Every structure is written in C-alpha cells, then in structure tokens.
Amino acid sequence: xxxxxxxxxxxxxxxxxxxxxxxxxxxxxxxxxxxxxxxxxxxxxxxxxxxxxxxxxxxxxxxxxxxxxxxxxxxxxxxxxxxxxxxxxxxxxxxxxxxxxxxxxxxxxxxxxxxxxxxxxxxxxxxxxxxxxxxxxxxxxxxxxxxxxxxxxxxxxxxxxxxxxxxxxxxxxxxxxxxxxxxx
Numbered sequence: 001x002x003x004x005x006x007x008x009x010x011x012x013x014x015x016x017x018x019x020x021x022x023x024x025x026x027x028x029x030x031x032x033x034x035x036x037x038x039x040x041x042x043x044x045x046x047x048x049x050x051x052x053x054x055x056x057x058x059x060x061x062x063x064x065x066x067x068x069x070x071x072x073x074x075x076x077x078x079x080x081x082x083x084x085x086x087x088x089x090x091x092x093x094x095x096x097x098x099x100x101x102x103x104x105x106x107x108x109x110x111x112x113x114x115x116x117x118x119x120x121x122x123x124x125x126x127x128x129x130x131x132x133x134x135x136x137x138x139x140x141x142x143x144x145x146x147x148x149x150x151x152x153x154x155x156x157x158x159x160x161x162x163x164x165x166x167x168x169x170x171x172x173x174x175x176x177x178x179x180x181x182x183x184x
Contacts, residue, residue, distance in 0.1 A: 041179075048170055049084050050083055050172065052175060056075050067180055071151065076147055078144075081143075082142075086138045091166040093166050101182040105149055118144045120144070157178075161175045
C-alpha cells in the first residue's frame with residue numbers, strides 16, 4: 001500500500017530546516033520543493049559543475065557596455081556555457097530573460113547572416129526571453145548568440161542567466177543581473 005502526504009510548510013525569512021523521522025521499518029521517499037522569485041539584484045550566483053557567462057557585443061564583434069545604451073542600437077548577447085564535468089550531460093536548459101526595453105531581433109527572417117546561428121536540440125524564442133535545450137559532452141563549451149535591439153527608453157532590470165540540467169540539480173549555473181538604461 002502506498003500513501004502520499006502533501007504538506008505546505010511555512011517558510012520564514014532567514015534559515016529554515018525540515019526534519020523527518022520514520023517511525024516504521026518501511027522505506028520512506030521524501031521530496032521537498034521550494035519555489036519563489038529571487039529579489040531584484042539579490043540573486044545567488046551559483047556555478048556548480050557548469051559555468052555560464054554573458055557578454056554583449058556590437059555587430060562588429062567588439063565588447064560593449066549595455067548598462068547605458070542608445071535607443072535603436074542593435075547588439076548581440078553572447079552566452080558561453082561550459083560543462084565542467086568529465087561526463088556527458090543531457091537535457092540542459094539555458095534561460096535568458098530580457099528587460100522590456102530590449103527586443104529580440106528574429107534573425108530567421110533577416111539578412112543578418114549566421115552570427116546568431118545557434119545549435120541546440122530545441123530553441124524557444126519568446127518576446128521577453130530565449131530558452132535553449134541541449135546536451136553537452138564532457139568539458140564541452142557551447143556559445144549561443146541572440147541579436148537584440150535597445151528599443152524603449154527607460155531603466156530596466158536585466159535578470160541573470162540560468163543554466164541547469166533539468167533532471168540533475170547538481171548541474172546549475174546562475175549569474176547576477178544588473179540595471180540597464182536605454183537613452184536617446
């Protein structure tokens with residue numbers, strides 16, 4: 001006979017813990033799920049078995065600073081992911097959420113060329129984010145490029161990257177976000 005118990009736990013600010021005690025001799029399987037939204041600017045930077053970084057480049061390939069960028073500027077977000085394990089990892093998800101002042105330029109229908117020709121098992125491009133799903137060989141490095149346009153004037157928060165193996169929580173990288181300003 002199998003029994004499933006589902007309990008909501010009250011979480012308070014600071015450190016929390018859960019203790020379970022098996023009063024029988026049977027096997028108990030426990031799963032604790034934690035969900036939430038990281039506070040702006042207070043993301044926890046993590047590099048566990050994978051590293052992820054992002055640089056922004058102009059169309060000529062030179063690194064640029066996007067913390068203050070002119071409206072109408074087209075630029076490339078270049079994300080580098082490196083498998084730091086000595087083994088193949090499947091089902092890796094890379095997510096980049098973009099600020100509402102930036103627009104993704106869909107290069108599939110433009111003459112931009114193959115500078116943003118990304119290779120992944122599945123690519124999901126939305127209005128405000130890109131998601132790449134792929135596998136990685138031991139020690140492999142992958143680079144993904146997204147063409148962006150600084151479209152709308154104002155200050156916006158650019159969240160950090162998140163890269164993780166969907167079925168292995170020891171394979172995770174998260175970077176810190178920062179504020180950007182689109183100016184005239």
